[in-house]
Amino acid sequence: MVLPLGFQGQKPGQACKLLRSLYGLKQASRQWNAKLNSALASRGFEQSKSDPSLLTKGSGKDFIAILIYVDDILVGSPNLHQIQILKAFLDDTFKIKDLGSLGFFLGIEAHVGDSGLNLCQRKYALDILNESGFINCKPVNTPMVPGHQLSKEGGTALADISSYKRLIGRLLYLTATRPDIAYAVQQLSQFVDTPTDEHLTAAHRVLLYIKKAPGQGLFYPKNGALQLNAFSDSDWASCSETRKSVTGFCVFLGSSLISWRSKKQATVSRSSSEAEYRALAATVCELQWLNLLLHGLQAKPSKPAVVFCDSKSAIAIAENHVFHERTKHIDIDCHVVREKVSQGLIKLLSVTSTSQTADGFTKTLPTSMFQWFVSKLGIQNLHAPVYGGIRGYERQFRRRALTPIHAS
Template identity: 65%
Template sequence: MVLPLGFHSDKPNQVCKLLRSLYGLKQASRQWNAKLTKALQENGYKQSTADPSLFTKASGNSFTALLIYVDDILVAGTSITHINELKHFLDKSFKIKDLGNINYFLGIEEVTTASGLNLSQRKYVLEILKESGFLEAKPAQTPATTGLQLTHSEGSLLEKPEIYRRLIGKLLYLTNTRPDISHIVQQLSQFVDKPTSTHLTAAHRVLRYLKGSPGKGIFYHSNSQFKLYGFSDSDWANCPESRKSVTGYCIYLGNNLISWRTKKQATVSKSSSEAEYRALASTVCEVQWLHYLLADLGIRLGMPASLFCDNQAAIATGENHVFHERTKHIEIDCHIVKQKVNERLIKLLPIPSQKQVADGFTKALPHPAFAIFQSKLGLHDLLSFHHFDLSKLQTRS
């Protein structure tokens, strides 16, 4: 607490009257972040350039990393001694509460076994189902009907649109551990301004799908290789109203899915090849960012990231240095693909459409294809005896 700038008084022992709680001020979070960042940097921690909420410190053979969300801090490291020193420093500086080994963080449940780490949001899913009245609903096999295309004109406007908006907001947060619903949630989120009964019915279908497997989450293998590769795809002119395409990609580190996205493209593409090339550009930017992030974590990848695309024309555009008439209308930023191919950051490889993992991020799939898509994402159910021996479950940092 400091006196306001420009305040002058000749009277001694004056105090400021607190008119509002510090938590009620807009600049409170920024001031707290600046204070915490300064304290960590003075203690030898380096702030990541790729993710400002990540702080790392390498000392000899030990490595410690902090991930910060406002005033919640997640600590991981190779030396328990250095972790204890950090906790003592933070407690001395800010009076922290040590919650011990991680098992629940920001609504995400964490369970470790000898084979790896599982992240899920089972409690969060059950809360959504209970609030929406779908705890006893009949489960659905897929989150969306095949070939689903939503528009603003279908159905009647909802009398209470805030119910739809609240539900979509919760489903958006759920995609942190459920990439299998990313596409349909992206589609539904386009109609939060004026939702209709048709949109609400489609959202209820997602709830019925979640009812069948509330405990599913992403499983990360502990013995995975440090090899980066990804899949890029697009659905040309997917939107029936704007005719814009949808970009979908997923990126793996070894066998572990670490990044994915479903997003409508900003401009209309004249061909499917152009739409695929724009999707490649988005994927390349993500790969570049992951390289920066891994470097901050002390991981250097010795080979280019393999990027699989099922469109030969898009691959040829990315590798061909000749300027063609049919590609001159494409924005300059899309040609980052060519630059990164030349820099050997990525290597473009063809893949059959039947084996394109990112296909499920661009369209609603039928049940057989969706089951294959889901299996390739590495989703496991904590309550399934096919993946875990429940007697051996344990939590640790």
């Protein structure tokens, strides 16, 4: 190292003591990402426009995809030889640690069997329960008490809000494989600035529900249809304080759930039709992004995406321009629904409220309706005896061309 100019007391033979490594600097992650992308670009990889962390190369049997999260890399290809070539290149360019076939990635447990892929966060869920003191609690059937409305005014303010913030942050990451708690966590996350004992009690209720099946996660069957189907719903003026509505949607690729959201809308809707129309706009934007992502993965859907909505008036607004007088106050960006319908990207279909799968993303449901909602999400408990347990899956485990890599 070269001593900085103006350094006082410089003597011959002096050495610098390193106080902070490169990993501690703010620009370290950006420089690493630029270097990694540059190295992969030299091998012919192209960065996806829909997701900058995804890089692809080739086509057909020589297709290979790389998913990057800082220095954790997931490689997928139908050709194992392509993966071996890439790993040899990365090992020559950087020092990497080959973690073998896909097992754990970013805290998500993955098991590949003859029937398909199962993703869960059992260890992460058990860590949350153990840290919160709920590892031996009595489980419940729903993450929220039906009919219970949370507000900022109820309860006594917590003296230490850091524990509540940490708990909600960990639950938010758990929703990556647990869409059944998405609405409950969305409601609780609204009060992280000024939580009360009532909010903490509601958060503990979610932990009681997680204890029932900590190994529950998503299942993706093999050879599924490349057809996008979405369910869009909203709960009009459900927030008692702001009177804003909640948007909820879920998107399936064949029978596999690949995207979902439970989020409060940005503005107040004047009617339930407007709230449903705004939810449709959010769903259509998600479908457009998923279409681009699938094209980059060379898995282009063969038919237009089908969107199911339980509001006939919202469908009429999207398909019929005669309703201009009723919708001229709605933001222009919401009318993306009309544009995509006319382009043939999506097809709107009506569905009854009792068959609306996205209903569980907009409101609390009674036990029977909540169990029906969970059954439609394609969720399975990998560690339950009915599925052979973890050992049963390990016996079925076969080597697949999915390889996680840690680069250093």
